[in-house]
Every structure is written in structure tokens, then in C-alpha cells.
Amino acid sequence: MRKFLAALALLALSTFAIQAQAQFRASDICKMKRSQYERDQCLEYGLRGSMLRVKGNTQQLLDSSRVSESKKSILKIHKKWASKFESKCSDNECYYDMASDRNNELERIMAKYNIAPM
Structure with missing residues (x-):
């Protein structure tokens, strides 16, 4: 019974953490920096890292033998995202x-196929 209650508490805590995280944007961390220069640097570095992760995670999905039937849809969705990314944003905050x-999104797909994200 204790194991069940512990598992239930862990599930509730995980759900709460995911919901709390969804309320904040990645760029919100950069808004806490003291100067405009620090905010700009934070956004630039965050964007670079995020883009490297997008590229790496997408490539891992496409290269994986576990993802055979849905590679075309993953690629199609990624291309759609990339065009929206280019047309919608005009500053690093939006891009980040x-x-x-x-x-x-990629990490949720990767978890479905038991692939470790970057």
C-alpha cells in the first residue's frame, strides 16, 4: 500500500511540475537578467543551444530504426515548423x-519510441 501511495504522490507531483513548466516561456529566464546586454546574450545563447537540440533531436528521430513508419510525417511536421519559425518571428525571444x-514536442515523440534526447 505504501508503494502505491508513493507512486501516486510521484505521479501527482510530476503532473504538477509539467503544468507549472508549461506556464513559463523559455525566454522568461532571460528577462530576469540585470542589464539589457545580459538579456540579449542570454537569448542569443539560449537560441543557439535550442536550435542545436532541435537539429540533433530531429536527426536522431530520422536516423533511428525504431521510427520506421512515421519518419515522413516527422519530416513533414518539421518542415512546417521551420517555415512557421522563419515567417513568424522577428527577434531572438520569439525564436528561442x-x-x-x-x-x-520532439522529446515527447522520442519518449514514445524510447530514444534519449540530446
Whole structure:
């Protein structure tokens, strides 16, 4: 019974953490920096890292033998995201948030196929 209650508590805590995380944008961390220069640097570095993760996670999905039937749909969705990424954003904050959101989507897909994300 204790194991069941512990598992239930862990599930509830995990659900709460995911919901709390969804309320914040990736760029919100950068807004806490003291100067505009620090905020700009934070956004630039965050964007670079997020884009590397998008590229790496997408490539891992496409290269994996576990993802055979849905590679075309993954590629199609990624191309759609990339065009939206280019047309919607005009500053690093928007780019950073969109790249972080895409990484979250990719990581959910990767978890489905038991693939470790970057």
C-alpha cells in the first residue's frame, strides 16, 4: 500500500511540475537578467543551444530504426515548423521560445519510441 501511495504522490507531483513548466516561456529566464546586454546574450545563447537540440533531436528521430513508419510525417511536421519559425518571428525571444517548444514536442515523440534526447 505504501508503494502505491508513493507512486501516486510521484505521479501527482510530476503532473504538477509539467503544468507549472508549461506556464513559463523559455525566454522568461532571460528577462530576469540585470542589464539589457545580459538579456540579449542570454537569448542569443539560449537560441543557439535550442536550435542545436532541435537539429540533433530531429536527426536522431530520422536516423533511428525504431521510427520506421512515421519518419515522413516527422519530416513533414518539421518542415512546417521551420517555415512557421522563419515567417513568424522577428527577434531572438520569439525564436528561442519556438525552438524550445519544438524541442518539447520532439522529446515527447522520442519518449514514445524510447530514444534519449540530446
